[in-house]
Structures are given as C-alpha cells and as structure tokens.
Amino acid sequence: MNDIGEVFISYSHDNVEHIQRVLELSNKLRSEGIDCVLDQYEVSPSEGWPRWMDKKIRDARFVLMICTESYYKRVMGEEEPGKGHGVRWEGNLIYQHIYNAGTENTKFIPVIFDTQHRAYIPTPLQGASNYCVNTQEGYDDLYYRLLNKPKAEKPELGKLRPLPEKPVKTNPIMYLTGPIDVDLWNKAKWRATFFMGHPERPPILGLAFENEEAAREIFETWHERYGETDEYEELRISIIEGEIQDEEPGYSVHVGSDPDAAIKRFKDAGYEFDVDDDLMMMVSRINRMNPPEGSKNLEMFKESYKTFKTYFLAPGVISEDRRQLKPIIELGIYKGKIHFRNVDDIGRNDIDSVVLGTGRIER
Numbered sequence: 001m002n003d004i005g006e007v008f009i010s011y012s013h014d015n016v017e018h019i020q021r022v023l024e025l026s027n028k029l030r031s032e033g034i035d036c037v038l039d040q041y042e043v044s045p046s047e048g049w050p051r052w053m054d055k056k057i058r059d060a061r062f063v064l065m066i067c068t069e070s071y072y073k074r075v076m077g078e079e080e081p082g083k084g085h086g087v088r089w090e091g092n093l094i095y096q097h098i099y100n101a102g103t104e105n106t107k108f109i110p111v112i113f114d115t116q117h118r119a120y121i122p123t124p125l126q127g128a129s130n131y132c133v134n135t136q137e138g139y140d141d142l143y144y145r146l147l148n149k150p151k152a153e154k155p156e157l158g159k160l161r162p163l164p165e166k167p168v169k170t171n172p173i174m175y176l177t178g179p180i181d182v183d184l185w186n187k188a189k190w191r192a193t194f195f196m197g198h199p200e201r202p203p204i205l206g207l208a209f210e211n212e213e214a215a216r217e218i219f220e221t222w223h224e225r226y227g228e229t230d231e232y233e234e235l236r237i238s239i240i241e242g243e244i245q246d247e248e249p250g251y252s253v254h255v256g257s258d259p260d261a262a263i264k265r266f267k268d269a270g271y272e273f274d275v276d277d278d279l280m281m282m283v284s285r286i287n288r289m290n291p292p293e294g295s296k297n298l299e300m301f302k303e304s305y306k307t308f309k310t311y312f313l314a315p316g317v318i319s320e321d322r323r324q325l326k327p328i329i330e331l332g333i334y335k336g337k338i339h340f341r342n343v344d345d346i347g348r349n350d351i352d353s354v355v356l357g358t359g360r361i362e363r
Contacts, residue, residue, distance in 0.1 A: 005061030007146060008037045010090045012071040021113055022066055025133060034146055036064075057093050062146060064111045065094070065125065072120035098124050111142065178257040179222060179235055180283040188214035192318050193253045193289050194325060195301040203304035203311050205237065205338070206327055207255070207287070208318040215315040219331040229334040230313075234261045236284075237313065237335070239298070240355050242343035248290045251298060252355045256284025259351075286355055302340060310336050 007029065011022045019040070026036040037056050045052035057063055065071070072078075075094070098105055110121045110130035121130055131142040144151050189210040196204040209215035226234060236258035241251045259282065291297065305311050314332035318325050339352070346352050 004034070004146060004148070006035050006037050006056070006059060007062045007064060008056045008060035009064045009066065010057070010094070011066035012068060012074055014068055014070045018068065018113075025066075025111075028139075029143070029146070032143065034143070053090055054093055057090065057097065060107070063094065063108045064142075065108055065122070067110050067112050067117050067120045067122070067130075069117075069120050072122060075122045094122075095124065109142070109145065178262075178282040178284070179225070180256065180285055181218070181221070182283060184214055184218055184221075185285055187211055188218055190285060190287055192322065192325075193287050194316055194327070195297045196327060197300055197304045202308040202334075203301050204314050204327070204329070204332065205301065205311050206314050206316045207253075208316040208325055210318060210320060212317040212326075212328075215317060216328065216331065219315045219328070219333070222333060223331065226333060232261045232265045233335065233337045234258055234265060235313065235333070235335065236261070236339070236351070237337075238339035238341055238352050238355075240341045240343055240346065240352055241298075244343060244356060247288060250288060250290035253287045253289065254284060254352055254355050255286075256351075257282045284354065305338065310334065311338065 009022060009026055011018075013019055023038065023040050026038045026040075029036045037060065039049075039053075042052070047055075065075075075090075094108055097107065105125065105128055108125055108128070110125045110128060112118060112121075112130060112132050113134050115132050115134075118130060118132075129145070131145065132138040133142055141151070190207055191210055192208040194206040194208055196206065207215075209218075222235070226232075234257055236254075236256050238254045239251055240254060243249065244252070262282075301311075312329075312332035313335055314327060314329055316325055316327045341352060343356060346356060
C-alpha cells in the first residue's frame with residue numbers, strides 16, 4: 001500500500017444496483033493502490049456500526065461521499081423518519097468534522113455517478129471539487145486527487161527574461177503642445193455640437209465632425225495623452241452664450257487647453273516653468289451653434305451637469321446635409337470641469353476672448 005492512508009466511502013443503500021456500483025468503485029481503487037474502507041467489507045464490527053463509522057471517518061485521510069438524492073436527504077436531515085440511520089449518523093459526523101476544522105475542508109470529497117447528481121451534493125460541500133466517475137477521465141481526476149498529485153507537473157521556475165529598456169519621455173514639448181492638431185482638425189471639419197442625456201448617468205457633450213476617420217484620430221490621440229479621464233482637466237471646454245457682433249443668435253463652444261493645468265502637469269513631470277520668462281502658445285477651436293427658437297438642449301445639458309457634476313466629451317459624425325448624426329460614445333473622455341459663460345463677462349485678455357474676435361491673449 002502507498003502512504004496516503006485509508007479512504008473511507010460514505011454512501012446510502014439506495015438499491016442493489018447502486019450498492020454494487022459503490023463496491024465496484026472501491027474494488028477498482030483498491031486494485032490501483034488506494035486503501036478504500038467500505039462497510040461491505042465488514043461483517044459486524046465488534047464495537048458496533050456507529051463507533052466503527054466514527055473511528056473510520058476520524059482516521060481516514062479522505063472520505064468519499066457518494067452523492068445521490070437519498071444520500072442528500074439523509075445527510076441534510078430531510079429523509080422520512082425511520083430511514084437511513086447509518087447515513088444520518090455519518091452526516092452528523094461529517095458536519096461536525098467540517099465545523100471543527102473551521103469550515104476548511106481537505107478531507108471530504110463529493111463523488112457522483114451521474115452529472116445530474118451534482119444537485120444532491122450536501123450544502124457544506126457544494127463549493128468543493130467534485131468528481132463524476134462514470135467516465136475514465138472523471139475516475140482519473142479522482143485518482144490523482146487521492147494521490148494529491150496534479151495531472152500536470154509544474155516546471156521549474158526559470159529566470160526572468162531581460163526586457164527592453166522603456167524609453168523615458170524627456171521631451172517637454174509633449175507637455176506644452178496643445179490638444180489641437182490644426183491639420184487634423186481641418187481634415188475632420190468640426191461642424192456641430194450635440195448633447196445626449198440619461199436620468200441615471202452623466203450627460204454627453206459631443207463634437208460632431210464630417211470626417212469620421214479624422215474625428216476618431218483626434219479622440220484616440222487625446223486618449224493616449226489624457227487617458228479615459230482628463231485628470232488634470234487640460235482639455236478646456238467653455239460654452240459662451242450671448243449676442244456676438246456679426247453672428248446669428250446662439251452660443252459658441254470653445255475647445256482648447258487650460259494653461260494652468262498644462263503647466264501643473266509639466267511641473268509634476270519634473271520640469272520647470274517660469275511664468276515670467278517662458279512662453280506658451282496654445283491653439284483652440286470654436287463652433288458657433290444657432291439652435292432654433294425654443295430649443296432646450298443646452299439647458300437640459302446644464303441641468304444634468306448640475307446634478308452629476310461631471311460629463312463625457314465624445315466625438316460624433318454628422319452628414320453634410322446636417323440631417324443625420326452618429327455618436328461615437330466609446331471614445332468618450334470623462335471630465336469634471338466645464339465653463340458656462342456669457343459674453344458680457346469676457347474681457348480683452350480673457351482666454352475666451354477669441355470667441356468675440358477681440359485679438360490675442362497676453363499671458
């Protein structure tokens with residue numbers, strides 16, 4: 001015999017066929033070196049069956065629980081009175097052993113003869129590995145478990161392979177370059193601004209372009225630079241309402257970079273920036289919207305933003321006739337800051353003064 005110890009088989013005497021299957025399983029395991037203990041090998045233990053079962057369960061290295069409907073009912077205490085005293089007794093012992101082990105189980109193994117019988121695995125063992133032995137593969141899995149031997153040998157741990165050195169981004173230009181690639185935006189053709197809302201989610205502020213390929217490239221580049229969340233709020237978005245000379249009634253959407261946020265990110269990366277001597281030049285883009293009288297889209301967006309304090313900035317594709325719009329939600333960037341303004345509050349050196357056509361900003 002090998003040194004794994006005894007393996008006790010707990011089962012219910014459902015019928016003659018079932019009793020025979022349990023015996024055949026035990027005989028097969030014994031023929032392959034597993035020291036199975038089965039009541040069918042005994043005549044009448046001198047200490048009596050209850051004490052015999054108690055000792056065998058206590059001394060066994062493993063206990064195989066052959067799960068059937070009758071076994072389940074008797075272990076779980078759901079059998080009719082007067083039936084299955086042996087399994088009831090074993091069930092109480094098994095429960096007590098699991099309880100004494102602090103709910104940890106290294107001893108009791110559920111075994112079934114039919115995959116449908118998994119429903120009859122007693123509750124305390126439903127989280128344990130179980131084995132269906134009606135196939136050679138299932139029997140082999142159980143056999144390996146009893147030998148405490150994995151089916152696949154774990155290879156020796158090798159040495160870590162050398163990794164190529166990751167290039168360090170030392171070029172500060174990437175931190176001071178604005179979010180607007182002029183050539184790409186000219187190709188994308190920003191033509192409209194749209195809003196989308198949901199009662200349970202932050203709203204969406206969308207930039208609608210004619211060229212989908214270029215639009216995607218703009219936002220994919222932003223994702224590489226800012227991530228899915230614009231942590232530093234470098235993308236500065238403002239919506240300016242009020243009358244502007246030579247413009248039709250409506251509002252303007254201004255997209256650019258927040259200089260203070262860009263400088264903070266620059267400094268956090270380990271670079272120095274002198275606000276008195278260093279020059280920063282930023283490019284921005286403006287879209288003028290002329291909604292029909294009575295439109296509530298902007299107001300609904302503002303109300304939703306007031307509720308969630310956040311929003312998603314996402315691209316979209318608009319047809320040349322402005323009749324069809326396809327949002328590209330998956331490229332949205334999560335943001336917290338947006339500037340709602342009125343033209344009357346914008347001075348000459350204000351960052352949003354470009355919307356009014358009042359010249360460059362000095363900084």
